[in-house]
Amino acid sequence: MNQDKVDILERALERQKKARKQAEEILEQKSLALFYASQELNKANIKLASLLDEKTSQLKGVFENINDSYVVIDIDGNVMKMNDVAENFFGYDLNLEKVNVVNLIYNEDYSYAMKSFSELMESGKFTDYTARIITKNKEIKWVHINASLIYDSLKKPIAAQGIIRDITVEREKRLIFDMINNIMKSILGKENIYDIAWEISSSIANYLSTDDCVIYLVDNKAKTLEQIAAYNKKAIQGKQVLNKVVIPFGKGIVGNVAKKGTSEIVINTSEDVRYILDDERRLSEITVPIMNEGKVIAVIDAEHKNKNYFIQEHINTIENIASLVSLQLKSAINIRERNKTESINKELLRKLEKSNEELHEYAHIVSHDLKSPLRSLAALTSWVKTDNIDAFDAASLQNFEDIDITLETMENLISDILKYSSLDAVVSEDEVVELDLLIKNLIHVLYVPDTISINILNKLPTVKGDKTKFQQLFQNLIGNAIKFNNKENGFIDIDVESYNSFYKFSIKDNGIGIQKRHFDSIFKIFQSLKKEKNSSGIGLSIVKKIVDIYKGEVWLESEINKGTTFYFTIKK
Structure with missing residues (x-):
């Protein structure tokens, strides 16, 4: 290796040593900073613990006797202290487990809780926080909280404390009161049973937090219960019920409650053989009867998918609703029944009017068809008698006379039937009828024997109605009094009494009288107690029919051989 390469390697080694030394210096500095930070944190924790101990010591006497929960949390939401009330309320023991307030927040109230916590951090406190929490046992409770921050000596927030009051009962009572109040407002003035039932079912479903609540209406005649409102998937637009279920009395849970008239909770429908599967199986069921005058008129039935869901408090609330x-x-049911009856009556009246028209037309046709052959027969017998007058003996001539009498009687009978069938129930109130004048004219028209006197004791009133009907009424009664009077000094007294809403008329005679057992039958058509040539037995039935048309009553008092008094009333 030449000298140049050696120089290069020595310089690289030198640079590596310098870099390692710099890294060691940086690591030493960071470690020292971390050590100092750790010491500061320990000091802060010691201060917090000391502060908490100080606060606890200062407030120990207060919080031992406070009825509400007291909780202290750090800035991250970890629960650091609870008083005994809080531990019992939330169900946690801080000696055994760690708790963060996030675990206590009800899911639907999470956003509201975070907003309130931000307010606490910004302003140092919040008041009147009202929301739901979840206890360790998964119970949902309503709480009211007032909270404030705890600061260290440098005015730095290190924790928060809060007083938590359980308002579950108060809240539930208020919600129930508001719900019942809203139900009563919503049904006030309603006359339709379906509208009323819908308001009840939807309100109760919301109160119970269930998606199923059905109202059944009792049909006492059919002994069944019919669904009239359903807060579930069976309800469609217009609040109608799809595939209505009709339950017999005594069948199913609903039928049993309707029969017994007492509320019931089923904790597990899968174990109850009475359960009737409708759209889907739900495991809890609550059923409450709606009573009126001691009778079940409807049933409230709600179901929930979870078993053992409903409690006695639910029964109490729904029973209160049912009572209100x-x-x-019941008023709506009566109105519906009345409307049904009125509808049926209108249809019956229409049919009756049509039948009366057909009967009236038929009576005229029959009258004409029957009278024609009678008159022909009378003419033929008259011609036979006239053409052979010298050939008949006295017995034969008497037979011809009997035939004439019989034919006349038959023609009178047909005429009377026509009169009776022609009386309709249409009352004309446009015509003013002076009864005093009408009776006086009748007396002049009728044949009155010299042995009988007719007396009008009091001036008769002026009424509104059909003059012809009033004429037929008095003519038949006076005519009968004349016809059945066998006294040498006979009399007929006509009188009237005025009352607030009607007139009471009387026609009294001293004739042959009528046995009491015939008092009812004489007003029936074709009922004549004494067979007379000119008596068809229709007169008093016409009297009864006219009095009925004017919404009155007719009756009599009588003694054999002493006389009879007919009474009848006419509305003013």
Whole structure:
């Protein structure tokens, strides 16, 4: 090796020695800095521990008796101290385990918690922090926290302390109160059972934090329960229920609760044979009846995917809701039933009107078709009798006379049937009828024997209605009183009494009287107690029909051989 190469290697070796020496000097400096930093940190920790001991010593008497939790954390959120209340509340023992406040924050409240911690670091405190935490036992609690920073002698923050008050019960009560209040506001004035049921099911589902709550309506006639609202995947737009389930009374958990009228919690539906699978199986079920006047009118049923989810507090709350909404729901049920009945009645009335029109038309046709052959028969017998008057003996002539009487009776009967069928229920209130004048005109028209006197005891009122109907009404009653009076000094007294909403009329005679057992039957068509030539048994049935049209009542009092009084009312 020549001298040049030797010189080069010596210079490289020299540079390497200098570089190693510089690295050693830098490493020594860094180690010394780290040592000093470690000493400062130890001093800070000693100061913090000393400060905490001092604070603890100063406040020991206070925190031993405080009812709320007291917690101290370092700047990184590690829990350094808890009082006994806090340890019991959170469930942690700092002697056995380390805890960071991040582990205590409820997931949905994380952003709010970080924002509040930033506020604490910037301003040195925060107040009225309200959120949820999770205990070691996975219980969710609502808390109210006031916190402040702890500083060292150089005014540098080294820790934070907070007073934590458990407001779970208060919060739950407030939430329940607000929920119930919102339910009552939402259903106020509603008359549709589906709208009311939807508000109930959605509110309860939110309260229970479940995606399934169904309202069943009881059908007492069919002894079934029908789904009318569902807060789950069965509900679609318009709040309708897809594939409605109808449960018989006593079947399933819902049917059993409806039958017994008592609430029930099922902790594991997979072990309950009563469980009815609907859209999907859920392991917990809570069922509460809605009662009205001691009867179950509906059932609230909610399910949760986890078993053993519902608690007694849920039962108490939902029972309170059920009690408050029962009156409104019952009112809506009554309105629906009334609407159904009105709809049915309208259809029946329409059919009845059509039937009456057909019957009226049919009666006229039958009357014409029946009277024509009767009149032909009467004419034929008259011609036979006239053409052979000298050939018939007295018995034959009597037979011809009986035939004439029979034909006349049949024609009168047909005429009376036509009169009865022509009476419709349409009341005309446009016509003013002076009953006093109407009766006086009737007396002049009717045949009244000299042995009978007709007396109007009080002036009869003026009413609104159909004059023809009133004429038929009084004519039949007065006519009967005349026809069935066998006294030498007979009388018929017509009177009226006025009441707040109706008139009460009476027509009294001293005729033959009527046995009490016939009081009801005489108002039926073709019911005549005494067979008379001119009596078809339709007169009193016409009276009853007219009184019914004017929404009144008709009845009588009578004694055999002493007389009869007919009473009837007409609304004013």
